[in-house]
Amino acid sequence: MLQPAGFTRNGRNWIRIRDGFEDCVNLQVSSRAGTTANISYKDLATDAIWNEAVPPDAPGLYYHATVRIGQLMDRTDHWWRRDPNGPRELSQAIVTYGLPFLDSCRPxxxxxxxxxxxxxxxxxxxxxxxxxxxxxxxxxxxxxxxxxxxxxxxxxxxxxxxxxxxxxxxxxxx
Known part of the structure; x- marks a missing residue:
């Protein structure tokens, strides 16, 4: 569901670079809790200024904002575990809540x-x-x-x- 939106998979991360931003959808897996998604973005212009000012080995902020999909849905933490509909529900939640969140962070x-x-x-x-x-x-x-x-x-x-x-x-x- 993320490929049509321009994302490319890299392990458990789906990344896209668009409009001066790097967006990431990370699938977080826990043997106890199941699977959830973290939605992140980085404004590349802000990142360039930061990197210009500080040494490359200094601690930093790889993604400027990261939020769990459940926070976007209803402000609770959602994990899908052993649910046959889980992958479809999580994918739909990412499209419904995660992608609009990323768009809202542009301004x-x-x-x-x-x-x-x-x-x-x-x-x-x-x-x-x-x-x-x-x-x-x-x-x-x-x-x-x-x-x-x-x-x-x-x-x-x-x-x-x-x-x-x-x-x-x-x-x-x-």
Whole structure:
């Protein structure tokens, strides 16, 4: 069902590159729970800025957003196990909920919201860096710099280095 939408299979991942995004549908298998799907995307322009600012071996955010299919369906975690209709139901759920989710993530404003735009508290450095780069791409330079200001004291040194590297790349003042 994903091939007509431009996806190519790579193991348990179905990947497509389209409109400046890398989309991924990952089938997660558990011997106890069964099978579910994780729906992810990466904005390639945001990713390029991130990679330009920080060293390639630094911890990062491979996919900018990942959500389980059940969250998109009804906000509960769904797993299909030993159900003869399971593969068909999961495939249909991916087409019905997963593909529209990926399309909804295209606008920068929607990406900024998913990264926590408007939140004053840092949840993690990955989200803040993604938010800052997205705001920068939207032309919101001051807000982008503010998003990276005052990182929490408990942030790991490797993440503090990335925050500072992105601040420099975005042209944020000292």
């Amino acid at each position: 920068l404003a929607n990406q900024a919201a998913s990264f926590g735009r408007g939140e004053t508290k840092w949840f993690n450095a990955r989200l803040r860096i993604g938010l800052a780069i997205t705001l920068y791409r939207m032309g919101e330079h001051d807000e982008a710099c503010a998003a990276l200001a005052n990182p929490p004291k408990h942030l790991l040194p490797s993440w503090l280095e990335q925050v500072e590297a992105v601040r420099l790349r975005l042209g944020c003042g000292g």
